[in-house]
Amino acid sequence: MPVELKMPALSPTMEEGTLAKWLVKEGDDVKSGDILAEIETDKATMEFEAVDEGKIAKILVPEGSEGVKVGQPIAILAGDGEQVSAPAAESVSVEQPKPASAETPSVPEPASQQDEATPTPHVFETAARDLVADVAATHDEPEVPEGTPLVTMTVREALRDAMAEEMRSDERVFVMGEEVAEYQGAYKVTQGLLDEFGPKRVVDTPITEYGFAGVGTGAAMGGLRPIVEFMTFNFAMQAIDHIINSAAKTNYMSGGQMRCPIVFRGPNGSAARVAAQHSQNYGSWYAHVPGLVVIAPYSAADAKGLLKAAIRTDDPVVFLENELLYGQHFDVPQLDDYVLPIGKARIVRPGKDVTIVSYSIGVGVALEAAQELMTQGINAEVIDLRTLRPLDKATVLDSLRRTNRMVVVEEGWPVCSIASEIISIAMTEGFDDLDAPVLRVTDKDVPLPYAANLEKLALIRASDVVEAAKAVTYR
Amino acid sequence: MARSAKKSAVAPETRGPDIPRPTQPKRYKASKEELLKLYREMLLIRRFEERAGQLYGLGLIGGFCHLYIGQEAVAVGLQSAMTVGKDSVITGYRDHGHMLAYGIDPKVIMAELTGREAGISKGKGGSMHMFSVDHGFYGGHGIVGAQVPLGTGLAFKHRYAEDGGVCLTYLGDGAVNQGQVYEAFNMAKLWDLPVIYAIENNQYAMGTSIKRSSAEPLLYRRGEAHRIPGLQIDGMDVLAVRGAADVALEWTRSGKGPIIIEFLTYRYRGHSMSDPAKYRTREEVQDVREHRDPISHAERDLLGMGVKEEDLKAIDKEIKDIVVEAAKFAEDTPEPAPSELYTDVLVGSY
Numbered sequence: 001m002p003v004e005l006k007m008p009a010l011s012p013t014m015e016e017g018t019l020a021k022w023l024v025k026e027g028d029d030v031k032s033g034d035i036l037a038e039i040e041t042d043k044a045t046m047e048f049e050a051v052d053e054g055k056i057a058k059i060l061v062p063e064g065s066e067g068v069k070v071g072q073p074i075a076i077l078a079g080d081g082e083q084v085s086a087p088a089a090e091s092v093s094v095e096q097p098k099p100a101s102a103e104t105p106s107v108p109e110p111a112s113q114q115d116e117a118t119p120t121p122h123v124f125e126t127a128a129r130d131l132v133a134d135v136a137a138t139h140d141e142p143e144v145p146e147g148t149p150l151v152t153m154t155v156r157e158a159l160r161d162a163m164a165e166e167m168r169s170d171e172r173v174f175v176m177g178e179e180v181a182e183y184q185g186a187y188k189v190t191q192g193l194l195d196e197f198g199p200k201r202v203v204d205t206p207i208t209e210y211g212f213a214g215v216g217t218g219a220a221m222g223g224l225r226p227i228v229e230f231m232t233f234n235f236a237m238q239a240i241d242h243i244i245n246s247a248a249k250t251n252y253m254s255g256g257q258m259r260c261p262i263v264f265r266g267p268n269g270s271a272a273r274v275a276a277q278h279s280q281n282y283g284s285w286y287a288h289v290p291g292l293v294v295i296a297p298y299s300a301a302d303a304k305g306l307l308k309a310a311i312r313t314d315d316p317v318v319f320l321e322n323e324l325l326y327g328q329h330f331d332v333p334q335l336d337d338y339v340l341p342i343g344k345a346r347i348v349r350p351g352k353d354v355t356i357v358s359y360s361i362g363v364g365v366a367l368e369a370a371q372e373l374m375t376q377g378i379n380a381e382v383i384d385l386r387t388l389r390p391l392d393k394a395t396v397l398d399s400l401r402r403t404n405r406m407v408v409v410e411e412g413w414p415v416c417s418i419a420s421e422i423i424s425i426a427m428t429e430g431f432d433d434l435d436a437p438v439l440r441v442t443d444k445d446v447p448l449p450y451a452a453n454l455e456k457l458a459l460i461r462a463s464d465v466v467e468a469a470k471a472v473t474y475r
Numbered sequence: 476m477a478r479s480a481k482k483s484a485v486a487p488e489t490r491g492p493d494i495p496r497p498t499q500p501k502r503y504k505a506s507k508e509e510l511l512k513l514y515r516e517m518l519l520i521r522r523f524e525e526r527a528g529q530l531y532g533l534g535l536i537g538g539f540c541h542l543y544i545g546q547e548a549v550a551v552g553l554q555s556a557m558t559v560g561k562d563s564v565i566t567g568y569r570d571h572g573h574m575l576a577y578g579i580d581p582k583v584i585m586a587e588l589t590g591r592e593a594g595i596s597k598g599k600g601g602s603m604h605m606f607s608v609d610h611g612f613y614g615g616h617g618i619v620g621a622q623v624p625l626g627t628g629l630a631f632k633h634r635y636a637e638d639g640g641v642c643l644t645y646l647g648d649g650a651v652n653q654g655q656v657y658e659a660f661n662m663a664k665l666w667d668l669p670v671i672y673a674i675e676n677n678q679y680a681m682g683t684s685i686k687r688s689s690a691e692p693l694l695y696r697r698g699e700a701h702r703i704p705g706l707q708i709d710g711m712d713v714l715a716v717r718g719a720a721d722v723a724l725e726w727t728r729s730g731k732g733p734i735i736i737e738f739l740t741y742r743y744r745g746h747s748m749s750d751p752a753k754y755r756t757r758e759e760v761q762d763v764r765e766h767r768d769p770i771s772h773a774e775r776d777l778l779g780m781g782v783k784e785e786d787l788k789a790i791d792k793e794i795k796d797i798v799v800e801a802a803k804f805a806e807d808t809p810e811p812a813p814s815e816l817y818t819d820v821l822v823g824s825y
């Protein structure tokens with residue numbers, strides 16, 4: 001019987017994609033392994049191969065279609081001599097892409113036709129989707145003078161633009177890392193940089209984190225301004241010796257003689273169903289180290305303004321991005337040179353009843369919780385730390401002075417965390433302002449499990465933040 | 476079902492072609508004046524280190540202190556071929572000798588050893604962490620092997636800036652077993668970076684002899700898997716070292732990429748001041764001292780060139796005075812002000 005070919009899920013975060021190109025046409029015979037189409041995911045352009053032999057009876061989704069949902073039928077493959085009738089009308093409709101929320105997660109459709117020859121691909125279950133939903137459901141105003149024109153872009157694009165702008169203005173800036181050049185970035189963050197700046201300044205490395213972190217650090221000592229991309233910060237564990245022993249300590253050990261202006265950047269924290277070795281937040285690890293600047297932005301505007309600042313500063317910077325945020329859209333000021341100050345937290349949402357302190361993707365969760373709290377009569381103030389070292393204590397303590405209650409939200413482990421540090425600061429420097437003990441909402445104290453249900457239990461949730469905020473306000 | 480595009484067919488190869496190699500270096504033909512200069516530099520290191528050992532015994536130097544006595548010919552011979560201001564140098568924690576050979580003031584080195592504000596790192600680095608960016612001397616690194624990727628990065632900078640410089644990266648027979656060394660070798664050759672890896676094989680990684688630690692004890696061959704040629708040189712003969720330096724510099728400056736030189740050398744003292752060196756016999760040390768000492772070797776050469784013994788004695792006296800003065804300076808000059816505790820952590824203020 002004819003087989004429906006369905007839009008495949010080609011990456012952990014893919015919910016929909018662009019059917020970029022058909023490489024076959026109706027009437028073509030195909031055999032197993034033939035490439036049928038090119039599909040663009042949020043990360044890359046992938047080839048879609050035939051599994052079964054047959055004849056392309058009908059192409060249901062024309063090339064160039066954006067926003068094709070995972071699991072949607074895109075073509076019909078017929079066996080020898082088979083007649084093909086048109087499929088049900090509703091399954092061929094292509095949704096128009098929604099510019100501001102193209103990657104807004106949706107609840108996966110249940111597989112409806114169980115008796116088919118090919119199983120229906122569907123978006124897998126992950127708690128990461130809830131984190132992303134919190135981000136998408138809340139709004140974040142960038143920090144700009146009134147009247148500044150804004151443009152909507154993803155965090156991914158903002159990071160790329162920051163690097164490109166700094167590379168244009170300073171010859172010493174270059175990018176190195178795994179797949180940054182010809183592959184266009186494992187997460188597409190360096191997309192287009194090779195074309196503009198060439199292989200001298202956009203350098204593909206072997207898979208050798210310890211080695212290239214050291215090479216980058218040495219180049220920085222020699223006077224260049226490297227941006228070292230780690231495919232994820234989990235892999236930077238191999239390189240942490242150079243980040244700490246070589247980069248962070250050099251200026252002090254040399255009595256201020258030898259600078260190390262380098263940016264180590266890449267995604268940090270949990271992604272979607274990638275389990276323990278690919279899902280760790282290193283914020284507190286690096287924030288522990290004197291001699292480092294540690295930045296962990298939430299919005300696209302902050303990502304851009306702070307990455308530009310990180311590239312310019314003379315200190316070594318650990319710049320912690322978040323894979324789940326890469327595809328999220330935010331307003332970014334349209335300015336020639338949008339640079340933000342390092343070491344300054346931001347009040348993302350003013351409020352008076354309780355202060356919720358967070359950073360990176362936790363800010364989305366905090367904002368979502370704040371919306372819910374508002375319906376329950378609690379007006380929460382949300383602070384995005386943005387820089388984890390040096391920490392902007394003043395903004396945190398000032399907010400505490402006004403609300404007298406505090407909750408820290410951190411997508412990461414609880415023990416010896418940024419949350420621990422904020423609690424310590426509140427206790428030692430804001431004790432008289434506290435009307436309740438500071439609570440923290442963090443991931444559970446376990447390696448991140450793979451199973452969807454366990455993953456959900458391990459990660460932070462807005463509802464937990466709501467509960468914590470109610471507890472500290474005694475409601 | 477779906478995959479990233481890339482197809483390749485690999486034909487198995489049982490044996491790759493040999494790699495390009497430099498000509499075997501010749502012993503440098505030094506003039507009397509040149510050799511006298513090298514001799515003086517080696518002697519300065521010897522006397523400086525002896526004095527540092529004394530100051531350590533007096534409690535004026537703390538922590539770890541790794542002396543270079545016995546290995547002087549390596550640093551002096553190599554540095555004599557480098558161009559200060561164009562080339563760069565980086566080494567591990569046994570760094571006093573390399574700094575002296577590079578012409579850095581003995582006073583500020585000794586003052587760093589005693590932890591004084593006038594020390595080259597304001598007293599904040601100590602024996603293992605000394606730098607002189609003005610001289611292109613990038614440390615002074617305390618983590619075994621870390622200087623190898625860092626030096627490769629300095630070479631990356633030379634090529635990036637097209638400044639004609641070469642990075643001389645020192646490492647020992649201990650560092651050569653670190654994984655990051657091979658990560659660096661791979662990238663250095665992949666990108667043909669101008670870097671010379673000078674392996675100072677003093678036979679013992681702390682207390683573990685090369686035989687007990689290295690499956691391939693011929694360290695000059697350690698680059699073969701990355702197509703980096705290697706030379707093995709007598710590191711106790713300053714002119715042999717200099718001859719090798721010239722060949723290696725020509726190799727790297729002409730764009731042929733990295734090169735390894737293994738120098739067979741020996742340290743007379745323990746690994747650090749706290750090492751009783753029980754892992755080798757007194758006779759072994761004595762034998763090297765008597766038959767292979769680099770300074771005695773140069774002395775014999777100089778006498779053969781017609782230099783008089785009293786001239787050598789005069790040099791010795793002169794060197795002693797320099798070292799005594801450095802030690803006195805290092806004792807008398809003040810410790811860092813308490814306010815220095817918080818300076819130089821970050822460059823920017825945020």
